[in-house]
Amino acid sequence: MDVKCAICLLCLLHLNLGVDEVIVTSSGRRWPWDIAQTLTIRGRKQCTRECQIRGSACLAVNYKTRSLLCEILGSIPNNLTELTTDVTYDYIAMSSQTSVFSAAVCDSECSSTAGHCLQLSSGINYCRKKNPKCPTNYRFSAALNFCYLAVTTPADFLTAKAHCESLHSRLAVLPTMGYVDYIKAGMIVKIII
Structure with missing residues (x-):
């Protein structure tokens, strides 16, 4: 029996509003060797930019989200399997970045x-x-800094994800009931949960 969850399909589209996204090479992993400098109180984009302005002296960064810690790396692993597991870090290689901040x-x-x-x-x-200008049929949420498209057709997770990706968007995955309550309260009038 095929069971479909009654979820609200919410596709998010992050606009390029003068802000480019940092591409995380490996989440939950880090390169603990050859740390040239450790910078504190830095956002992910600031950390990436700090590395970019150093040129060949910085090939990657380890970024610790919760403490806003930025480790400037003078070398990189030959293979991503050489990274150590540390769920508090993201490893960001400059070669993965498509934008210069x-x-x-x-x-x-x-x-x-x-x-x-x-x-x-x-x-x-x-x-x-x-x-910002959102594509036709999308609405903008200033609180989330995203354009979104609400689709009220019930779908299972994989179908919903595929639908959003076909629109060059991504499916909103709501991690807590607080997010669900926020969606119910203001962004979408008709929601099926």
């Missing part, structure tokens, strides 16, 4: 596009645009 993105274009300039803890200025 710019040093100063606040300029006259930032204010002319209804953005506002923020200064990051590293001292770098960053322009966050206020009014």
Whole structure:
């Protein structure tokens, strides 16, 4: 008997709003050798940018999410199987990155596009645009910084995931009841749970 869970299909689309995403090479793993420098209180993007501006002196970083710790690595493993398991870290190789994070993105274009300039803890200025344009039929959630598409057709997980991927989006996986309550409260009027 094929059982379908009555879930609300919620496809998320992260817009490129002057912010590119860091590509994590291996989650829950790290390279514990040849740590050139350890930086504290850094976001993942700041950590990646710190590595990028060092050029060949930094080939990868270990990033510890909970404590915002950034380890600049002077060498990388020959094979990802050489990484050690540590669920508190993400290993981020610079060779995996598709974006170069710019040093100063606040300029006259930032204010002319209804953005506002923020200064990051590293001292770098960053322009966050206020009014993103979502694709047709998508809505924007400022709280999540995502465009989303609510589909009320019940589906099992794999079908829902495949549907979102066919739209170049990803399926929202709600990890706690708090997220479910947030969705129920404001983002979607008709939800099937």
